[in-house]
Amino acid sequence: MLENPRSARVRAVAKLTKRRVRDETGLFLLEGPQAVREALSYRPDGIVQLFATPAAADKHTDLRRRAADAGIDVIITSEQVLAVMADTVSPQGIVAVARQFPTSARAVFAASPRLIAVCEQVRDPGNLGTIIRAADAAGADAVILTGRTVDPFNPKVVRSTTGSLFHVPIAPGGDLADVVDAARAAGLHVVAADVKGDDLLAAREDGTLARPTAWLFGNEARGLDDDALALADTALRLPIYGRAESLNLATAASVCLYETAFAQRTA
Missing domain, CATH: 3.40.1280.10 (SPOUT methyltransferase, trefoil knot domain)
Incomplete structure (x- = not known):
C-alpha cells in the first residue's frame, strides 16, 4: 500500500493540477469512478497509473476487472495519500494519471x-x-x-x-x-x-x-x-x-x- 503522502510519486501526481506541469509532461489527472470507467472503456492504453483506496477498490470491482483486462495494476493507497493526489475536497477514492490526447x-x-x-x-x-x-x-x-x-x-x-x-x-x-x-x-x-x-x-x-x-x-x-x-x-x-x-x-x-x-x- 502507498502510505507516504510526501513521497515523490504522490507529489508528482498532485502537481498535475497545475497547467505548467500538464504541458511539460503531457499527462493529466482523472478523478472518480465514472471518469476512470470511461477512460478504461475508450482509451485504456492512455492510462499511466491507477490508484484506489481499499474501500473504493472493494466497491468498484468492475473497474478492477477492466483494469486487469487492460494490463493495468491498481495501486492501493491510504485515504490520506489519495486526498493529496486529488483536486477535489471530498475525493471518491479513485485517481488515475493519463496521457493527453488532443486532436487538431x-x-x-x-x-x-x-x-x-x-x-x-x-x-x-x-x-x-x-x-x-x-x-x-x-x-x-x-x-x-x-x-x-x-x-x-x-x-x-x-x-x-x-x-x-x-x-x-x-x-x-x-x-x-x-x-x-x-x-x-x-x-x-x-x-x-x-x-x-x-x-x-x-x-x-x-x-x-x-x-x-x-x-x-x-x-x-x-x-x-x-x-x-x-x-x-x-x-x-x-x-x-x-x-x-x-x-x-x-x-x-x-x-x-x-x-x-x-x-x-x-x-
Whole structure:
C-alpha cells in the first residue's frame, strides 16, 4: 500500500493540477469512478497509473476487472495519500494519471463534420466541461477551442465532462479566424450565438439549422467581440420568455447544439 503522502510519486501526481506541469509532461489527472470507467472503456492504453483506496477498490470491482483486462495494476493507497493526489475536497477514492490526447482542427475538418462547437475565450472550467458534455450528447463531431480558452485537461473541466472527454474529439489552441475559414471551406455554415442576433426560432423554420453547422460560443462575461462576430455567416439568439436576465453560457450552448441536432435529424 502507498502510505507516504510526501513521497515523490504522490507529489508528482498532485502537481498535475497545475497547467505548467500538464504541458511539460503531457499527462493529466482523472478523478472518480465514472471518469476512470470511461477512460478504461475508450482509451485504456492512455492510462499511466491507477490508484484506489481499499474501500473504493472493494466497491468498484468492475473497474478492477477492466483494469486487469487492460494490463493495468491498481495501486492501493491510504485515504490520506489519495486526498493529496486529488483536486477535489471530498475525493471518491479513485485517481488515475493519463496521457493527453488532443486532436487538431485540421483532423476535425478532414472528417467532414456536420456539427461542431467552437469555444472562443471560454474561461470557466465548468462551462467548458458542460459544453463538451452537451456536444457529446447532441452528437456533435468535435469541439474546437480557440483564443485563451481554458485547458481541456484542467481537472475541473475533466470532471465536468463526466466522461464525454473520451467520446468527442477536442482540438485546443486554434486561432478563431483560421478555424472559421477552415469550417467554411469544409462546407459548414458558421453561426455565432449572440444576444444581438436574430431569433433562433426563425432559423429553425427557414431550415438554417438543418445545414452542417459550426456554432461559435464566446466568453462567459463578454460574449463574442465584434471581430469574432464579423467572422460568422449569421448570429442567432435564444429568446427569453421569462424574467431571467440571461442564460448561463453552457446552458445556452446546450440548447443551440440540440436545436441543430434536432433540425439535422428531422431533415
